[in-house]
Amino acid sequence: MTVSYKENIINIIMRFGLLIFLLIVFYSNSYVIAVNKYSILDGFGNPQNFNSTDAWSNTLNGLSCSCIPDSKDQIHIEQNMILNINFTIGSNTGSIDISAGKSLSTTTYSLYVPANTSLYVYGTLEVYNLDFANGSYVYVGPAGRIIVHNNLTNNNNSDDVLIDGTVDVTGTFFNGNGGGITGTGEITAGTYTGTGTTFGYENNDIPSGATVSSGSLPVEFLSFAGSTDKSDVELLWQTLTEINNKEFVVERSENGYLFKKIGTVAGSGTSNSPHSYSFKDKPEYSGVFYYRLKQCDFDGEFGYSPVIAVQYNYKGEYNVYPNPVEAGTEINIQGYEDEIFIVEIYDSNLNLISEHVSDGKLMLDRNIPPGNYIIIVRGDNNTHTSKIIIY
Numbered sequence: 001m002t003v004s005y006k007e008n009i010i011n012i013i014m015r016f017g018l019l020i021f022l023l024i025v026f027y028s029n030s031y032v033i034a035v036n037k038y039s040i041l042d043g044f045g046n047p048q049n050f051n052s053t054d055a056w057s058n059t060l061n062g063l064s065c066s067c068i069p070d071s072k073d074q075i076h077i078e079q080n081m082i083l084n085i086n087f088t089i090g091s092n093t094g095s096i097d098i099s100a101g102k103s104l105s106t107t108t109y110s111l112y113v114p115a116n117t118s119l120y121v122y123g124t125l126e127v128y129n130l131d132f133a134n135g136s137y138v139y140v141g142p143a144g145r146i147i148v149h150n151n152l153t154n155n156n157n158s159d160d161v162l163i164d165g166t167v168d169v170t171g172t173f174f175n176g177n178g179g180g181i182t183g184t185g186e187i188t189a190g191t192y193t194g195t196g197t198t199f200g201y202e203n204n205d206i207p208s209g210a211t212v213s214s215g216s217l218p219v220e221f222l223s224f225a226g227s228t229d230k231s232d233v234e235l236l237w238q239t240l241t242e243i244n245n246k247e248f249v250v251e252r253s254e255n256g257y258l259f260k261k262i263g264t265v266a267g268s269g270t271s272n273s274p275h276s277y278s279f280k281d282k283p284e285y286s287g288v289f290y291y292r293l294k295q296c297d298f299d300g301e302f303g304y305s306p307v308i309a310v311q312y313n314y315k316g317e318y319n320v321y322p323n324p325v326e327a328g329t330e331i332n333i334q335g336y337e338d339e340i341f342i343v344e345i346y347d348s349n350l351n352l353i354s355e356h357v358s359d360g361k362l363m364l365d366r367n368i369p370p371g372n373y374i375i376i377v378r379g380d381n382n383t384h385t386s387k388i389i390i391y
Helices: 005-030
Strands: 036-039 074-077 095-098 103-105 111-113 118-121 124-127 130-132 137-140 145-148 152-154 161-163 166-175 180-182 186-193 211-213 219-229 232-253 259-271 275-281 287-297 302-304 308-312 319-321 330-334 341-346 352-358 361-363 371-378 383-390
Touching: 095 103, 111 118, 118 124, 211 302, 219 287, 219 308, 259 275, 259 287, 319 383, 352 361
Parallel strands: 036 074, 074 095, 095 118, 103 124, 111 130, 118 137, 124 145, 130 152, 137 161, 145 166, 152 166, 161 180, 166 186
Antiparallel strands: 186 211, 219 232, 232 259, 232 275, 232 287, 287 302, 287 308, 319 330, 330 361, 341 352, 341 371, 371 383
16 A cells, blocks of 8 residues: 555654653653742741641742642742751752742751752751752852851862852861852851862861951961950950951950941051950940951951850949948948958048958948048059948
8 A cells, every 4th residue: 555645744743742742751750840839838927847738839929739849849938948857959950049038947957959950048048067069059149148057068169159148157168179169258167178269268278267258368367265354355366477467356246146346456467477466345244245356458358257255244333332321330342353452431621530451341430420431442453432421
């Protein structure tokens, strides 16, 4: 039987269509096709768990799809989400995009970013461990923040990790395999290791606890510590080398995050020899205070030292009480702990009528006539003068 040209064309089209159909069936059964998944909140506005079937939609601001994102999906964090599982972004097609003002957070679980996957942080990402594989792409926007409660590992040997926001690492930040992290943001870590570069500085050369940004760290710190000495907090630090160092701006914080300037100390310009510096602060109340040094170059660049915490017990001005007081009774002198006072009592004509050495209590002579007196307390650091009435 002779087959016409038209029938041949039809047969070819049908076979081609069948082949396409079989490929689709095979692909759909063997691979996960990447789709968008958008996080949504419950009806009470509470953060949702990452693996909750009610927490995700196939469309932005849409209804729940009663599903959980596959690792190869393009995951959009549009609401606050709790990452209650360890999660690995799926290779080749997977991505996580955290929108500005939103968060994906956990203090106990970890996130892994494999090759050919992407992580975009415009809001906040908080995890236990964070790993970037070679070939991954990571971007932290200017208002974005990554918080790592343990270790951050960057095995990306390209410059595809761009940090324009902030990254805080409690543990070790390993940057190896020649990876180069760039951007306009800053990174703080408990320890830096690896031969990769962070904002142009090899990780092995960055001091522990330092905050590093582009153009920072022209000063190599040997130490930075604080202690209390009765009325003051004394800060002491040493540098090993300095390059173009104009000054240190001393900053204090009550919570370890928000700092304010409390003074400056001149730097040593450019030097290859060690230098020691000190600064005294006197907070107005007791508590734990956090200090850091903002090191400033002559050309306007700056970097930060590690943050230290100092416990300070405030002792205000001397206080003499009770007042008025009866002759022959005891007065108390409140000042600094373990301090010995010299106490002088003068009459209204400024005649010295008694002088005593006291550790905080003083028994008045019962023969002192009633009247107005002046009492002067001389301590180790201050002199206090006040009027006292004896009756």
